[in-house]
Every structure is written in structure tokens, then in C-alpha cells.
Amino acid sequence: MDPMILSILVGIVALVAGIVAGKFIFAKDNQKRIDDAEQQAQNIIKEAELRAETTRKEKELSAKERFVQLKSEHDKEVNRRNRELGDAENRIKQKETTLDAKSAQLDKQVKENEVIKQNLNKQLEVVAQKQTELDRHQEEHMRRLEKIANLTAEEARNQLIEGLKQEAQSQALGLQQEIVDEAKQKANKEARKIIIQTIQRTAAEQAIENAITVFNLESDEIKGQIIGREGRNIRAIEAATGVDLIVDDTPEAIILSCFDPLRREIARLALQRLVTDGRIHPARIEEVVEKTKRQLEDQVMEIGERTVIELGIHGLHKELVRLVGKMRFRSSYGQNLLMHSREVANLCGIMAAELGLNPKLAKRAGLLHDIGKVPDEETELSHALLGAKLAEKYGEAPAIVNAIGAHHDEMEMQYVISPIIQACDAISGARPGARREIMQQYLQRIKELERLACAYNGVEKAYAIQAGRELRVIVEADKVSDGDSDKLSFEIAQKIQTEMTYPGQIKVTVIREKRAVNVAR
Structure with missing residues (x-):
């Protein structure tokens, strides 16, 4: 066999043997680990059961303590409510006792009122009887008086009323004249003081x-x-x-x-x-x-x-400034309109200062009071109303608008400066040399004065003297008494004031004289 193959086989056998030996050792280790884990788990379970038992006992103890606390609070609340109910019952008993006492007192007062009412009824009956007797005695007395005076009660009453009425009218007329004279003296004194102080501080030219x-x-x-x-x-x-x-x-x-x-x-x-x-x-x-x-x-x-x-006038609209300059080339009764307006403005400022009013406002109104005499277009409105309309159009104050429109009594005066403008306009226009008066107008005014005075009953003649500044009225002595003379003078002056237009003031003098004429033959 090839040695190389043999060595490979030996290696493989050795490897397999190593694997089998490793598995056996690993199995023994796992068994030991499993046993340890089971022992640890049993210990954890026992420990958890001990903790659960301890927690249960603690909760039961806490619940018992909470129950005892709630029961104590409930008992306290019940006791408090019982006390409040007891107090309420005591108060109700006290009120019942008080009401019973008041009821008894009211019953007693009702009985006393009944007794008083009976006594009053008896007294009223006595008074009625006495009133009847008094009326009977009064009628008898009136019949005796009528028999003695040969007049009925109605006639005597009328005569007495007529006499008292005449006496009261005479006294009232005298008192009225005294009051008017006293008021005129005081008013004239103060007016002269203010007007003189105002005029003496102003200089003007003649027309x-x-x-x-x-x-x-x-x-x-x-x-x-x-x-x-x-x-x-x-x-x-x-x-x-x-x-x-x-x-x-x-x-x-x-x-x-x-x-x-x-x-x-x-x-x-x-x-x-x-x-x-x-x-x-x-x-x-x-x-x-x-x-x-x-x-x-x-x-x-x-x-x-x-x-x-x-x-010293500020904030005037440019159109009003132009109209003020245009007044330089306009005249009224021969009086230059711009000079007249400047004069009125100065007079108004001085008079307003004397009276404790706003001099700047019065001076502004005085300068603009105749602004309606220089319109750019012809109109049917009077110069006073047109001037008020222009002033309102260009943002002037309501007091200035009213003063311009009312300085000839064509509007109702609503502000204090309105009569000041009217008075200063009259001062500037009525002073000597201010204006030229046409002869026909002058004669017409004189005749109108005399005609107005002659229209009254008992007036014999009337003469306007001192260029129409005084009116002398001669009355018939047998038709007008001394008391009627005072009344006639007052009435004529009032009628002149309301019906005529004139500069300055007019003095009315009524003359009454008794002439006894006999002829020796």
C-alpha cells in the first residue's frame, strides 16, 4: 500500500476518534450544567414565594390601618353633624319662642288700636257737630253783615278784591320801577366801567x-x-x-x-x-x-x-386770511371794513379780558364777524349768516360761528362771547365819526321814533331830540296819571328796543303837567 494513502487513512481515523471523544466530554458537561440550573431555579422560586408572602402580609396590615383611620374620621363627621343638628334645633326653638312673644304683643296692639279708633270716631262726631253749628253761626253772621252794609257777600268780596288788586298793581309797578332803576344804575355803572376801559385803550380813524x-x-x-x-x-x-x-x-x-x-x-x-x-x-x-x-x-x-x-391770531385757514385781506377794499357806511374789523377785534379782546373770558377767542371772532360782506360769489343770505357758514366751512370753533351769525340777532346766542361781539360791533359802528348816515335814513328814523310814541293812548305830542338820542313824550294830564307816566315810559322804551334798529341808546322822557287856566274879565 502506498505510504501516503496509509498516512491519510491513519489521520482520518485519528480525527474520527477525536470527534467521538469530544462529544462524550461535552455531554457530561451539559448534564452538569442542567443540574446546576435546576437547582438555581428551585432556589429562585422559593425566594419569590417568601417575598410574595411578606408583601401580602404588609398589604393586609396597611389595609387594616386605613380602615381604622377611615372609621375614626367617619365617627368624627357623625359627631360634628349631630352637634350642628342640635344647634339648629336650639335656634329654631328660640325663634319659635320669639315669634310667640311678638304674636302676643301684636294681639295686644290690635286691641289697643281698636280702642283708639272708637275714641277717634267719637271725637269726629263731636267735631262734625261743632262744624255744623259753626256754619250755621257763620251764615247767620253773614246775613246780619249783608243787612247792615246793604251788600251781598259776593259784591263785598268783589269790591275788596278789586281794591286789593289796584293797590297791588300800584305797589308792584312802583317796586318794579325801583328794581329796574336800581338794576340800571348798577348795570350802567359796570357797563360804563368796562366799555370806557375798553374804548380808552383803542384809537380809530374817521370815515x-x-x-x-x-x-x-x-x-x-x-x-x-x-x-x-x-x-x-x-x-x-x-x-x-x-x-x-x-x-x-x-x-x-x-x-x-x-x-x-x-x-x-x-x-x-x-x-x-x-x-x-x-x-x-x-x-x-x-x-x-x-x-x-x-x-x-x-x-x-x-x-x-x-x-x-x-x-396775534394763529391757525386761520388761508381762505379766511384772503377774505380778511379783501376787507381792506370794502367799506360800510363810509367805514373801512378791515379797520372796523380790527377795531372790533381789539375791543373784543380787551372786553373779554376785563370779564375774565378767553381774549384770543373773542379777538378771533371780532376779526371774522363781518367776513360775509366780502364773498367771492353773490348770495341771498345776509352777511352774518353767510359769515357763519364760511367760518363753519373752514373749521372755526362753534363759539366763533355762533358769534358771527348772532351779532345781528339772526341766530340765537349760545355762547358768552356772542353778546360781546355784538356790543363791540355797536361800539365801533356807533362812535362819533365812524360812519356816515344818509340824510333820508336819519329823517326816517326820527319820524319812526315819534310815530311809535304817538301810538299810545294819552300821548299829545312826541319830539325826537339830540339827533335821535332822546325822545320827549308829552301826555295829557287828565288821561294819564303820575303812576301811568312811569309805566308808559317803560313800555315805550321796551317797544323801541324790540322793534327798531339804532346805534347807541335812546332816552325816553315822559312829561305830564296840569295847567289851570282862567281869564279875568
Whole structure:
């Protein structure tokens, strides 16, 4: 046999023998391990059973302790509730005892009231009997009085009432006159003090405005250039400005006639530019007039801004500032409107300060009170209502709006400054030299005063004197008594105050005299 094959076979046999020997040894080791594991498992089971028994006994002990605790708490709660029930029963018993006592007391009071009621009924019966006897005695007494006086009770009552009524009217009229006189004295004293203090701190100019403007020329030769060929230049100027140009024999002067001072100013400035430039023809006239209008608009805005700055008024809307500047070229009864408004503003500020009111608010309202006289468009509203509407439109305060609308009594006065504006407007317009009054209006006012006084019964004659500042009323002595004279003077003054419009105040004097005339023959 080949030695190599033999050696391989020997190796294989040795390998198989080794495997069999290894398996036998491994089987013996496993058996030992199994036995050890079973012994360990039995030990673990015994230990677990001991722990379970211990835990069970602990739980039973804890449960018994919890039961004892709950039972103790339950017993305490039962005892507490028993005590509360006992207290409640005691309170109920006490209330029952109190109610029984009150019930007994009420029964006693009811019995006493019954006795009192019976006594009152007896007394009422006695009073009724006495009242019947009194009425019978009074009727008998009235019959005796009527028999003695030869008058019935109704006639005597009427005579007494009439006498008392006349006496009361006379006393009331006298008392009323005393109260009115005293109030007038105090009011006039305080009013004079405030007005004098206000006026003496204000200076103003006299009215000199009119409806014409005189344009001076260097020579009369320029008149021909202004008139132009066949009058075309003067017609162009009149058409562009709305002003009438009067060229007459007045040396070195042309008269500009128009009721609108703004138009007259535009025409004056335009003529001044044309004469200075020397080129006067229709196209040039239209150009210069338009440029002058724009320039005057800027001037109006500048005048308004300067006015509000000088018066210390801030936050005024630009449109209102423009209207304030426009018042410079407007006049009322010959009084320049801007100067009048400035004067009223200063008067209002001083008077408001004297009265302890807001002088800035009063000065603002005084400046704007005649803003409705310079509208951009014609309207049917009065200048007071239009001014209030414009002030409201441009965000002025309600007090200012009301003061503007009420300064001619066309709106109800709702704020304290409203009568101040009205009074200062009257002061500025009624002072000597402030306004020119047309003769016809003056005569009409004088006649109206006299006619109003002559409408009363017993008035013989009436004379308006001192330029309408005083009214003398002569009455018939046999128709008007001394007491009626006081009443008549008061009534005439009240009627003048409510029905007429006049500057300042009017004094009413009633004259009554008794004349006894006899003729010796």
C-alpha cells in the first residue's frame, strides 16, 4: 500500500476518534450544567414565594390601618353633624319662642288700636257737630253783615278784591320801577366801567371812504392817450375793470367811479402802469389789467397775513386770511371794513379780558364777524349768516360761528362771547365819526321814533331830540296819571328796543303837567 494513502487513512481515523471523544466530554458537561440550573431555579422560586408572602402580609396590615383611620374620621363627621343638628334645633326653638312673644304683643296692639279708633270716631262726631253749628253761626253772621252794609257777600268780596288788586298793581309797578332803576344804575355803572376801559385803550380813524378815486396826471396831454382814437382805449379800460372813467375839465385829473373799491384800486394801478409805460392800446390794456389783478390778489393775501400776525391770531385757514385781506377794499357806511374789523377785534379782546373770558377767542371772532360782506360769489343770505357758514366751512370753533351769525340777532346766542361781539360791533359802528348816515335814513328814523310814541293812548305830542338820542313824550294830564307816566315810559322804551334798529341808546322822557287856566274879565 502506498505510504501516503496509509498516512491519510491513519489521520482520518485519528480525527474520527477525536470527534467521538469530544462529544462524550461535552455531554457530561451539559448534564452538569442542567443540574446546576435546576437547582438555581428551585432556589429562585422559593425566594419569590417568601417575598410574595411578606408583601401580602404588609398589604393586609396597611389595609387594616386605613380602615381604622377611615372609621375614626367617619365617627368624627357623625359627631360634628349631630352637634350642628342640635344647634339648629336650639335656634329654631328660640325663634319659635320669639315669634310667640311678638304674636302676643301684636294681639295686644290690635286691641289697643281698636280702642283708639272708637275714641277717634267719637271725637269726629263731636267735631262734625261743632262744624255744623259753626256754619250755621257763620251764615247767620253773614246775613246780619249783608243787612247792615246793604251788600251781598259776593259784591263785598268783589269790591275788596278789586281794591286789593289796584293797590297791588300800584305797589308792584312802583317796586318794579325801583328794581329796574336800581338794576340800571348798577348795570350802567359796570357797563360804563368796562366799555370806557375798553374804548380808552383803542384809537380809530374817521370815515373818509367814498365811491370815487381821483387819478392825478402829470399833464392834460395824457388824457388824449387814455381816451384813444374814437374812445377805444377808455372803453377797453372800462370793459376790463368795470370802472367808469370820467374825463372832464378837471385839470390834471381823471375820476374813477365805482361802488366796488377793489375794482377802483385795480383800475388805478392799471392806469398808473399804462401811463408810466406810455404804450396805451386795447391789447396792452387787457394785459396790464390781468397782471394788476394777479398782483392785487397777492397784495390781498399779504394784507390778510399781516393783519392776523399783528392781532396775534394763529391757525386761520388761508381762505379766511384772503377774505380778511379783501376787507381792506370794502367799506360800510363810509367805514373801512378791515379797520372796523380790527377795531372790533381789539375791543373784543380787551372786553373779554376785563370779564375774565378767553381774549384770543373773542379777538378771533371780532376779526371774522363781518367776513360775509366780502364773498367771492353773490348770495341771498345776509352777511352774518353767510359769515357763519364760511367760518363753519373752514373749521372755526362753534363759539366763533355762533358769534358771527348772532351779532345781528339772526341766530340765537349760545355762547358768552356772542353778546360781546355784538356790543363791540355797536361800539365801533356807533362812535362819533365812524360812519356816515344818509340824510333820508336819519329823517326816517326820527319820524319812526315819534310815530311809535304817538301810538299810545294819552300821548299829545312826541319830539325826537339830540339827533335821535332822546325822545320827549308829552301826555295829557287828565288821561294819564303820575303812576301811568312811569309805566308808559317803560313800555315805550321796551317797544323801541324790540322793534327798531339804532346805534347807541335812546332816552325816553315822559312829561305830564296840569295847567289851570282862567281869564279875568
